[in-house]
Amino acid sequence: xxxxxxxxxxxxxxxxxxxxxxxxxxxxxxxxxxxxxxxxxxxxxxxxxxxxxxxxxxxxxxxxxxxxxxxxxxxxxxxxxxxxxxxxxxxxxxxxxxxxxxxxxxxxxxxxxxxxxxxxxxxxxxxxxxxxxxxxxxxxxxxxxxxxxxxxxxxxxxxxxxxxxxxxxxxxxxxxxxxxxxxxxxxxxxxxxxxxxxxxxxxxxxxxxxxxxxxxxxxxxxxxxxxxxxxxxxxxxxxxxxxxxxxxxxxxxxxxxxxxxxxxxxxxxxxxxxxxxxxxxxxxxxxxxxxxxxxxxxxxxxxxxxxxxxxxxxxxxxxxxxxxxxxxxxxxxxxxxxxxxxxxxxxxxxxxxxxxxxxxxxxxxxxxxxxxxxxxxxxxxxxxxxxxxxxxxxxxxxxxxxxxxxxxxxxxxxxxxxxxxxxxxxxxxxxxxxxxxxxxxxxxxxxxxxxxxxxxxxxxxxxxxxxx
Numbered sequence: 156x157x158x159x160x161x162x163x164x165x166x167x168x169x170x171x172x173x174x175x176x177x178x179x180x181x182x183x184x185x186x187x188x189x190x191x192x193x194x195x196x197x198x199x200x201x202x203x204x205x206x207x208x209x210x211x212x213x214x215x216x217x218x219x220x221x222x223x224x225x226x227x228x229x230x231x232x233x234x235x236x237x238x239x240x241x242x243x244x245x246x247x248x249x250x251x252x253x254x255x256x257x258x259x260x261x262x263x264x265x266x267x268x269x270x271x272x273x274x275x276x277x278x279x280x281x282x283x284x285x286x287x288x289x290x291x292x293x294x295x296x297x298x299x300x301x302x303x304x305x306x307x308x309x310x311x312x313x314x315x316x317x318x319x320x321x322x323x324x325x326x327x328x329x330x331x332x333x334x335x336x337x338x339x340x341x342x343x344x345x346x347x348x349x350x351x352x353x354x355x356x357x358x359x360x361x362x363x364x365x366x367x368x369x370x371x372x373x374x375x376x377x378x379x380x381x382x383x384x385x386x387x388x389x390x391x392x393x394x395x396x397x398x399x400x401x402x403x404x405x406x407x408x409x410x411x412x413x414x415x416x417x418x419x420x421x422x423x424x425x426x427x428x429x430x431x432x433x434x435x436x437x438x439x440x441x442x443x444x445x446x447x448x449x450x451x452x453x454x455x456x457x458x459x460x461x462x463x464x465x466x467x468x469x470x471x472x473x474x475x476x477x478x479x480x481x482x483x484x485x486x487x488x489x490x491x492x493x494x495x496x497x498x499x500x501x502x503x504x505x506x507x508x509x510x511x512x513x514x515x516x517x518x519x520x521x522x523x524x525x526x527x528x529x530x531x532x533x534x535x536x537x538x539x540x541x542x543x544x545x546x547x548x549x550x551x552x553x554x555x556x557x558x559x560x561x562x563x564x565x566x567x568x569x570x571x572x573x574x575x576x577x578x579x580x581x582x583x584x585x586x587x588x589x590x591x592x593x594x595x596x597x598x599x600x601x602x603x604x605x606x607x608x609x610x611x612x613x614x615x616x617x618x619x620x621x622x623x
Contacts, residue, residue, distance in 0.1 A: 157461060159421060161461055163540070168332065176365055185320060186254075188520065196421070198572060200313065204528040204570075207539055221496070257475075263613070272575075274324075288572070295435065310568075314613055315351045315357070315438075315621060317353060317354055318352060318353055318354060318621065319351065319352055319353075319532055319533050319534060320349065320350075320351055321347075321349060321351070321352055321473075321476065321477050321532055322349050323346070323347045323348045323349035323350065323476070324346065324347070324476075324588075325344060326344075326345060326346075326347075326475075326476055326479065326483070327342050327343070327344055327483070328342065328343055328344075328345045328472060328475055328554075329341060329342035329343055330342050330601050331484055331485065331486045331601055332486050332599070333345065334596050334599060335601060335602075336602070336603070337551070338552075338554070339552045339554070339557065339601045339602070339603055340554060340555075342601075343554055343559065343561075344559055344560045344561075345408040345472050345476075345557075345560075345561055345562075346547065346560065346561070346562040346563070347470075347476045347562075348561055348562075348563055348622070349474050350469075350473055350620050350621065350622050351620060351623075352469060352473070352477050352534065352619070352620045353466075353618035353619050354525075354533060354534055354535060355448075355524035355525055355535055355536060356448035356449075356524050356536055356540065356541060356616045356618050357448065357460065357522055357541065357616060357617055357618055357619065358446055358447060358448060358449060359431070359441045359445050359446075359447055359448075359449050360445035360446065362431060362449040362451070362452070362460060363445075365459075365460050365463050368463065369459075371456075371459060371460075373430060373431055373451065373452060373453065373456045373611060374452075374453040374456055374609050374610075374611045375403070375404045375430040375431070375451045375452075375453070375611045376399055376430045376431075377402055378400055378401055378402050379400050379609075381394055386577075387578050387579070388577055389577060401427055401432070403425055403427040403428065403429060404425075404426060404430060404451050404611060404612070404613065405423045405424065405426065405429070405431035405612070405613065406423070406424050406426045406434070406435050406436060406613055407422060407423060407424075407509075407520070407614075408422055408424040409422055409509050409510060409512075410422055410509065410510050411510060412510055413507065413510055414510065415596070416508075416509075419488060419509075421509070422509040430451045430452065430611075431449050431450060431611075434450060434451065434478040436614055439459065439558070444523075446523045446524055446525075447521050447522070447523055447524070447543045448521055448524055448536070448540060448616040449616055450521065450611075450612065450613045450616050451611045451612065451613055451615075452544075452611070452615070452617065453608060453610055453611040454468075454544050454581045454606075454607075454608040454609070455608055455609060456611060457544045457616075457617040458472065460617075460619075463620060465621070465623075466619035466620060466621045467546060467619065467620060467621065468544055468545055468546040468617060468619065468620070469546060469618070469619075469620040470545060470546050470547055470565055470566060471545045471546075471547040471566060471582045471584065472564050473562070473620060474543070474545050474584045474585075475584070475600055475601065477532060477534055477537065478530065478534070478537040478538070478584070478585070478600045479530075480529075480530030480531030480532045480534065480537070481531040481532060482530075482531060485600070486599055486600065486601075487538055487600060488530040488534075488537045488600055489528070489530065489538075493592075494591070494592060494598065495592065499516035499527065500528070500538070500539075501516070501527050501536065501538045501539030501540065501586075502516055502518050502521065502522040502526065502527065502536070502539040502540040502588045503516065503539045503586070503588060503590050503591055503598060504588060504589050504590060504591040504594065508589070508591060508593065508594045509589075518588065519588075520588055521541060521588055522536075522540055522588070524540070527623065534579060536585075537585055537600075538585060538586055538599075538600070539586050539587065539588060539590060540585075540587065540616075541587050541588070541589055541615055541616040542583045542584070542585055542586065542587050542604065542612070542614060542615045542616070543565075543583065543585045543615075543618055544581060544582075544615070544616075544617040545567025545581065545582040545583065546565070546566065546581070546582075547565065547567070547582045548566050548567050548568070548569060548570040548579070548580065548581060548582070549566075549567075549570055549571075549572060549580040549582045549603070549605035550566075550567040550569070550570060550572075551571065551572060551573055552569045552571075553567050566582070572605060578607045579607060580605040580606055580608070581606065581607075581608055582583070582603060582604070583605055583606055583615065584602070584604065585597065586598035586599075586602065587614035587615070588614060
């Protein structure tokens with residue numbers, strides 16, 4: 156099967172992708188040859204969102220001794236920052252260590268008033284502690300956000316500020332074109348009840364209000380607990396070095412030249428101190444980015460926010476129904492017009508990945524929410540910008556198991572990803588600013604992705620729904 160890796164302080168682990176390809180060879184006895192074998196089998200995988208810590212089928216089949224060399228680790232990735240028309244990436248890319256690790260399970264979130272919180276809270280201060288490693292950026296004016304389309308059916312806005320009423324109904328869920336992956340089949344009939352959904356992805360300002368009210372600490376802000384991590388891995392997986400069991404996350408570090416896409420350690424850096432307040436690690440902050448989507452949030456973090464806000468995460472069926480915007484059997488939220496045709500339709504990667512982004516959409520990394528035209532329901536950023544968590548467990552064969560015409564499906568009872576059978580994963584939808592036609596088509600409305608609950612990534616956020 157295809158494998159992807161991260162190189163860094165200790166290159167001893169590998170992580171699997173969705174598509175089958177290479178079978179990993181038995182590691183040679185000599186360390187240098189071990190690392191070379193892992194690197195040779197690597198494959199870039201924005202095509203398959205990695206979890207922070209997990210195992211591949213190859214690892215499951217190995218003995219404990221072999222696992223000491225090939226024990227897999229998955230990683231949290233992504234990156235938001237300031238819009239830019241041009242960028243001069245650093246030529247020396249900081250490489251990432253072999254694993255990114257989850258934090259502890261969070262304590263219960265205190266109850267909040269029964270009304271939905273209003274966006275706009277002041278973002279807590281984050282004083283730089285070291286020089287920023289973010290590539291220098293030349294900014295350009297952002298396009299004026301378009302006016303939202305008023306949905307055909309709405310309720311009084313005061314009852315659910317910042318949300319849009321989706322009337323619900325039947326639709327055909329799943330694959331729409333030849334780019335679809337096996338887990339998007341078969342296309343099947345589903346009916347969803349009406350629900351409210353956030354018009355935008357949850358912003359830094361909104362998440363800051365939650366943290367201020369509750370004192371919540373995100374997964375990326377806490378060192379991981381090995382006693383929890385080992386349950387996601389095959390028996391016999393060795394304990395990683397303490398130097399890797401730290402509060403950290405991965406940041407996008409673009410090279411200044413074309414690189415081998417089979418080795419995405421070429422554009423990701425494991426950064427101690429990277430979290431939602433410091434998207435690029437110490438020295439970076441979110442001042443002036445209150446209206447950008449919050450990132451570095453795990454499924455656990457997103458669920459905690461939803462509980463505080465008296466909302467919930469959307470089911471996968473609700474998310475796809477909303478993303479389609481009332482259109483039938485179309486590939487994208489705007490219809491079937493190719494991503495590369497016409498005016499920019501969302502925040503995607505334009506140019507040659509990962510070393511050249513032409514920023515034709517005016518953004519190199521994340522964009523302020525609502526910077527692009529909404530879909531037919533008035534929802535923005537349902538394609539691109541950041542991936543979005545859903546409530547459902549991920550199971551590769553789930554669509555095949557559903558009865559015809561199912562109503563309000565809530566996902567499988569348990570998670571199963573054949574590539575990482577020990578990992579408990581949740582569904583992710585919508586694509587990110589790193590997606591493009593040659594590397595990732597996550598902006599297709601039927602595209603399914605997944606990652607472990609403890610994975611907080613820099614190109615992964617969320618939005619909430621409510622049935623009330």
